[in-house]
Amino acid sequence: MPSHIHSVSRLHRIACIPGDGIGVDITDAAIRVLTTLSSTLGGFEFDFTTFDWSSDNYLSRGYYMPSDGLSQLRAFDAIYFGAVGSPAVPDHISLWSLILPIRKALNQYVNVRPTRMLQGVKSPLGECATEDLDWVIVRENSEGEYSGQGGVSHEDTAHAVATEVSVFTQVGIERIMRFAFETAKGRPRKKLTMVTKSNAQRHGKFPHLIPTEESVLGGFFLVAHGGLGMVLWDKVFYEVAKDYPDVEIDKMLVDAMTVRMVLHPKTLDTIVATNLHADILSDLAAALSGSIGIAPSSNLDPTRANPSMFEPIHGSAPDIAGKGIANPVGAFWSAAEMVRWVGEEKAADGLMKAIENVTARGVKTKDLGGSEDTKGVTDAVCQEIEDLF
Ligand code: NAI
Ligand code: MG
Numbered sequence: 001m002p003s004h005i006h007s008v009s010r011l012h013r014i015a016c017i018p019g020d021g022i023g024v025d026i027t028d029a030a031i032r033v034l035t036t037l038s039s040t041l042g043g044f045e046f047d048f049t050t051f052d053w054s055s056d057n058y059l060s061r062g063y064y065m066p067s068d069g070l071s072q073l074r075a076f077d078a079i080y081f082g083a084v085g086s087p088a089v090p091d092h093i094s095l096w097s098l099i100l101p102i103r104k105a106l107n108q109y110v111n112v113r114p115t116r117m118l119q120g121v122k123s124p125l126g127e128c129a130t131e132d133l134d135w136v137i138v139r140e141n142s143e144g145e146y147s148g149q150g151g152v153s154h155e156d157t158a159h160a161v162a163t164e165v166s167v168f169t170q171v172g173i174e175r176i177m178r179f180a181f182e183t184a185k186g187r188p189r190k191k192l193t194m195v196t197k198s199n200a201q202r203h204g205k206f207p208h209l210i211p212t213e214e215s216v217l218g219g220f221f222l223v224a225h226g227g228l229g230m231v232l233w234d235k236v237f238y239e240v241a242k243d244y245p246d247v248e249i250d251k252m253l254v255d256a257m258t259v260r261m262v263l264h265p266k267t268l269d270t271i272v273a274t275n276l277h278a279d280i281l282s283d284l285a286a287a288l289s290g291s292i293g294i295a296p297s298s299n300l301d302p303t304r305a306n307p308s309m310f311e312p313i314h315g316s317a318p319d320i321a322g323k324g325i326a327n328p329v330g331a332f333w334s335a336a337e338m339v340r341w342v343g344e345e346k347a348a349d350g351l352m353k354a355i356e357n358v359t360a361r362g363v364k365t366k367d368l369g370g371s372e373d374t375k376g377v378t379d380a381v382c383q384e385i386e387d388l389f
Contacts, residue, residue: 010044012342015076015307019098020055021316023082025324026331029378030080033328033351034335036382040389041347049076055086055094064097070105074306078338079106081311082331087318096148099311103141106306108299109172110179111139112337113282113313118329119360121290121368125262133265133289136187138180139278141299143172146275168232168274177240179302180272184247187269191248194237195257195273195281198230233274258284282313286330291367293327296334298341310338324373327365329355332381354384 014034018027031048038045051072053064064084066072073079084098085091102108116134117123123133147167154160177194184192234251241249252260254277260267261284273281286295292314299309312330320326332355340348363380364370372380 009042010344011047012044012078012344013047013049013076014338015073015079016048016050016082017053017079017098018050018082019053019084019316020086020094021083021318021321022314022326023084023316024054025321025326025374026312026328027080027082029328029374030331030335032378033332033381033385034339036385037339037347037351040385041350044344044347048080053098055084055089058094058097059088064094065101070101073102073106076307077342078307079309080335080338081309083311083314083316085316085318100146100148102309103299106299106309107142107301107303108306108309109140109142109175110298110300110302111141111278112183112298112300113137113139113278113285113295114333114337115282115285115289115295117289118294119356120362120364121294121359123288123290125265125288128265128288131266135265135268135285136183136270137278137282137285138176138183138270138272139282140172140176140273140275142275143167143169144275166274168230170232170236173233173236174240175302177237177272178243180270181240181244181247184270185244189248189269190246191269192244192250193257193268193271194234194249194251195254195271195277196230196234196251197254197277198234237272254281257281261285261288286313291327292330293365293367294329294333296330296337298334298337300341308338308341310334310341324375325365326374327367328374328377328381329359329365329368350385350388351381354381354388357384357388 016027016031018024034046053069058064079102081099084094086094114136117128117130145166147165149165149167150163152160152162180192184190254273261281265288271281282295283292286292295313297311297313301308312334314330317326332351336348336351339351358377358380362370363372363377365372365374365377
């Protein structure tokens with residue numbers, strides 16, 4: 001090729017929302033690593049635009065996202081998200097002002113949460129080889145327990161009543177089941193475990209007010225979540241299963257699932273669960289694979305009509321915010337998933353390799369038993385990328 005003709009570099013426009021607490025530290029770290037990746041490999045570039053949508057700004061100006069925030073995001077190829085949540089703002093305000101509206105409005109109905117043993121990382125279960133714990137949790141990300149239906153009556157009186165209604169739809173369940181079966185089919189073991197609580201939460205019955213010990217909170221009677229649709233969840237799973245005869249299936253009640261994850265991790269591969277159940281199980285999965293600080297997630301719109309969003313599963317961790325000690329591995333792994341989603345397979349594989357070479361060498365933050373800080377791990381991953389390519 002004549003030297004004056006340059007091949008055109010592929011440009012990926014990324015919206016970055018660092019948010020709050022350690023979300024800021026790990027997003028900075030992820031941008032550094034992604035920039036190193038593109039400049040070292042060549043052939044593609046990232047154009048990052050950072051949005052200052054945070055709790056601090058909410059407190060000073062009264063909103064997280066501006067009113068056209070969602071349409072601004074639609075112009076990007078992908079979104080990178082840090083974390084949202086501050087001790088100064090009630091958590092339901094911060095979540096419902098920023099991350100949940102993005103997931104819902106941009107049709108990110110799947111949340112993919114892989115868990116596996118990275119090299120050099122120890123499980124609290126003791127000896128746990130890579131093949132002993134290698135899961136993908138597929139979380140329903142648009143409805144279920146986080147559909148936002150319900151309300152409060154007789155507020156601030158002794159008779160206050162709050163309802164929090166789970167919504168399960170045929171369409172919503174079927175599309176997540178299909179995604180989960182496709183995921184399972186694409187993995188070597190072709191095995192899918194469906195998680196439910198359909199013994200207690202029955203189809204077609206409206207929720208009762210159950211004043212159990214754990215449901216009485218601050219004078220409110222919380223309705224036990226669900227009541228509608230868990231049997232529909234099961235039914236659709238078995239219907240969709242007929243289209244995937246090559247995928248081995250089984251079903252677990254969510255409480256028993258926690259036991260199986262701890263005692264028999266090797267028996268699991270792909271897992272599909274509702275919004276709430278998968279939220280909880282994926283924190284457990286992260287802890288079993290070493291730390292909440294390493295776990296990634298992808299909020300996907302599989303139709304690709306909207307940008308998808310990538311974020312570590314952890315929150316803003318106010319207890320360690322501002323100390324520079326957050327583990328950036330979950331942020332890097334999430335970044336690798338984003339790189340794969342925008343079509344840069346080789347770069348995604350390279351980034352994962354760099355991360356694992358670094359953990360294998362023992363360059364780790366305190367939560368993984370190491371002594372490095374965020375910057376130390378980030379420097380090491382950037383150096384590793386340069387050495388690899
Ligand atoms: P969290 O995940 O922020 O923290 C739980 C524990 O894990 C803390 O002890 C924290 O220090 C530790 N931890 C988390 N990430 C770490 C990392 N990268 N490196 C080392 N240690 C890490 O969960 P928590 O405390 O329940 O929530 C804190 C805030 O974050 C709340 O406001 C909550 O609503 C919000 N949150 C936001 C999420 C999001 O933006 N997607 C997800 C989860 C929580
Ligand atoms: Mg969570």
